[in-house]
Amino acid sequence: MAGGESVALCDRSAHRIIKLMSKALVLSGDTSHIGANAGIATDRKHGSTRPELLVCAGRLRVEYQPIAEVRDGSVANRDAFVRWRHQACGVLLPAACIPIADRTGRIAALGEWVSRRSRNSLSS
Structure with missing residues (x-):
């Protein structure tokens, strides 16, 4: 995989993780909202x-x-x-x-x- 392709793959993966982490979490009837941030070197x-x-x-x-x-x-x-x-x-x-x-x-x-x-x- 070329350098640009691997960076794009990392970027897409990071966005997917952030999107998944931003969903509401319900525990014992209480709703919590969490978030995530990603940086790619x-x-x-x-x-x-x-x-x-x-x-x-x-x-x-x-x-x-x-x-x-x-x-x-x-x-x-x-x-x-x-x-x-x-x-x-x-x-x-x-x-x-x-x-x-x-x-x-x-x-x-x-x-x-x-x-x-x-x-x-x-x-x-």
């Missing part, structure tokens, strides 16, 4: 891990908070914080996105990504 440059793919989609970012010396006010260090730009909820702070990463088994990968991103930021 078409090249290795988009990343190979979930955090990298979310960054490529513009959804994860690292922000830094300076740690100042009390004596002279100089910046001695900085803390790195991950932010997740969620489509429905807006920007999620670490208190919200860290537990999600933990529950989904992605906490180690996320921590490694933030650490690598922070080191790369320091060296540039």
Whole structure:
């Protein structure tokens, strides 16, 4: 299958899944509505891990908070914080996105990504 054909197939599959997920769900007489979203990476440059793919989609970012010396006010260090730009909820702070990463088994990968991103930021 050629590259364009496989992308089209992925796109059609994603739309089918989204359509199926948008149907009302009835449990014990209560109706719930859920939704889904899909992103398709078409090249290795988009990343190979979930955090990298979310960054490529513009959804994860690292922000830094300076740690100042009390004596002279100089910046001695900085803390790195991950932010997740969620489509429905807006920007999620670490208190919200860290537990999600933990529950989904992605906490180690996320921590490694933030650490690598922070080191790369320091060296540039």
